[in-house]
Amino acid sequence: MGPGYFPFVLGGLLAVLGLVVAALALRRTREAIRPWALRPLVLVLGAVVGFAILLQPVGLVLSTLILIVISRLAGWEFRIREVLFLCLLLTAMTVGLFVYGLGLPLNLWFRGSVP
């Protein structure tokens, strides 16, 4: 029973289940799946991915700002004053809480020599 055994069995079971579900679906009355909403999905996840990629090279402050702005774009109303307020408040909170309060090793600005 090597390392490939379990994944193979599980994959097989899943495939069988998928076939069963598909077969049952052909017989039953149709049930629509919920509609996709691409805009919030792409913007929210894009903001998070952006944060992840930019955090180390560009620093906490800028990544936070980018995250807030992009994720707010996914909201239903983009009010400039609200967004600015959020940017200021949240940046201050995260820097204060995580870097100075808890001492997490996050670089605030552009990266120095330490990876």
Next chain:
Amino acid sequence: MMDILNNLTLGFGVALTPMNLLYCLFGVTLGTLIGVLPGIGPIATIAMLLPVTFGLPAVGALIMLAGIYYGAQYGGSTTAILINIPGEASAAVTCLDGYAMARQGRAGPALAIAAMGSFFAGCVATIIVALFAPPLAEVALKFWAAEYFSLMLLGLVSATVLARGSLLKAIAMVILGLLLGLVGTDVTSGTLRFTFGIAEFSDGIGFVAVAMGLFGFAEVIVNLTQGGKREVLTSKISGLMPTRADLKTSWKAVLRGTGLGSLLGILPGGGALLSSFASYTLEKRLAAVPSRFGKGAIEGVAGPEAANNAGAQTSFIPMLTLGIPSNAVMALMLGAMMIQGIAPGPQVIDKLPQLFWGMIASMWMGNIMLLVINLPLIGIWVRMLTMPYQMLYPAILLFCCIGAYSINYSSVDVLSTAGFGLLGYIFYILDCEPAPLLLGFILGPMMEESLRRAMLISQGDPTVFFTRPISLAMLIGAALLLLLVIVPAARKKREEVFRE
């Protein structure tokens, strides 16, 4: 009996000194804060505090670190209830009914019952630790690979009980969770599985990434898709405290949860985590109207919260009696002991009784402090919910991202969380529940590891699962549970067919 009283007197004498009380207070407060922040857990915090413990007296340092640990359990349920993000792994089950209650304006009672249930469980579990620590540790040692496998199997079968909707889909989600749990290095052979060359995956996908992504990020996206029309965290708050009816429904759940958690917590490795899932399953099975679960059944909060707090206390047993850490947090505390120059092991109870009993007494103090701290905070949390969602969700995303990053200071964890957010959204569209997947994700690797190890040790003899009594008992339990689940489902399906 006299012995116990003497020891307890010694313990309280140690725990009630002003300095130790202060350490305890600091620890539980910090722990609550850490538990509330999604992603940042006691591991990161204790690791950061390790240098500080160099200078503190041994008992004080350990009291503080322990306070952080079980304080985080209290805090973790707060975010689970308020924003559907489990601040701690064991709070994942609390999301199911806790968040549903919050959406109905009942966040206050949910938070309160979580705190009260946790307090009760913490007190009882502390008594159990005080009275039965050494014999319970011996029981834990009797759990060999075969027993772990049977326990995990029992847990997995109970995952089908977790399912709200289609049984087939729930089973598929469990299997998918099992597969995701297999990502990483295979213990027995050293082979890397499903890592796609990414070194950060060689120790598996982080639980935090999966839970935060599936539950948290997906929820944020779903809320945004409905453009404010969804009654997110409704502004009509109906009372902060649980009603009499709530208490009547929950007290038995709390008792059962405490029992389950206390027992499962002693098993090193995942015992405490399993206990909250087990409690939820038990409550759903025993409820008169199981369909209430998932829609705001208060027992679904009371039981698991009691279970995970009881488990958190009893998981100290292997560490204090044998010097074996049950999880990564305990390992850190052992490290703190070593920094102090104490060699953790079986002799700690005898050679340093003030350490053992002092810690037990301060666990009790800590639970009291946590109740006192958390109950008034409920008002503040609930008021925070009334903030407009558009102001709230960027903060949620930000804290989650930083939390995910802080696990290993690696962006891969944040990216994984985003990936699971996408997956969570897909599940929402397809009407699949993430809870069974989470359970499969946790149990899968442990189950497979135990299965292969049991076979290896027994030289390939599969009857070992049936010849060892504890294992046999759990396998029978799993089979019974399976029947209990399948038979009504099959009967229901037959009725459906008849109706058609």
Next chain:
Amino acid sequence: MSSLLRFVSLALMAAALIGSPGDSLAQSYPHKPIHLIVPYAPGGGMDILARLIGQKLHESLKQPVIIDNRPGAGGTIGTGIAAKAAPDGYTIVMVISAHATNPSLYKKLPYDAVKDFAPITQVVSFPFLLVVNPSLPAKSVTELIALAKSKPGRLNFSSSGTGGGTHLSGELFKTMAGVDMVHVAYKGSAPALTALLGGEVPMMFSDPLVTLPQVKAGKIRALAWTSAKRSPQLSEVPTVAESGVPGYEVNGWQGILAPAGTPREIIDKLNAEILKVLQMADVKERLSSQAMEPVGSSPEQFAALIQAEIVKWGKVIKDCGARID
């Protein structure tokens, strides 16, 4: 002043600046905090040692030594980060004997264990302790070998991870003693110890940090040390070499490396400072209570050790077929 004089004074200033850069570099180092990367999770034995050394260095160098835990992938993630760091002496990494075994275990590493690093010093050396559960009817290594030969393939030994020191010590023992034992891997020393205490697996080549307290409490029996000399922690316990397997020697070690290209003066300075730390009485006492022996070798000796270990364990790994890929 005259242009000649100005030229001469400029030239003298330039000469002063260019001349003896080494002294001024070593004197000004460190002028900011040093990052000590620990490629393992916080709280473990190697992390504790790193923190101890870091703390003492902070006191002597007057600059903080920040412990940077970068766990994962058997230590290769953190080591890889250190390999790519700037060789200015402000990033160093503590490694354990896995540094010498990883090149043979992994098909592809993000660094070259020898070429990408400039060794500073070997900090400690420690033996492994062969322990058995009291239920095993073997009171010495010779009895153990006899028992193993009487039931080939049926005697199990546990380890804290495939490819780790606890595993490879056992594999070397199998080859040198000519016995056939079965390796049962666990994820970490805690579950391995639990299995040993509970009797699930009867023996282990263990990390003494973890098992010494258990032996002293009488929960498990120590059969032998894997080092060449007995450890003073349990001086009545013989070494494997003295009890039937001559030539057997396994030592775990921990050392500090800097990225390749770090200036020699900085390496020498760090080496000297660490040696001083290792001679402090409280440090020596703490180390010996964990069966660790301070070493404090020179960079060349450490480099030679790493090379020798890579060769030695490369052969063992190839023979037993362990790999992480």
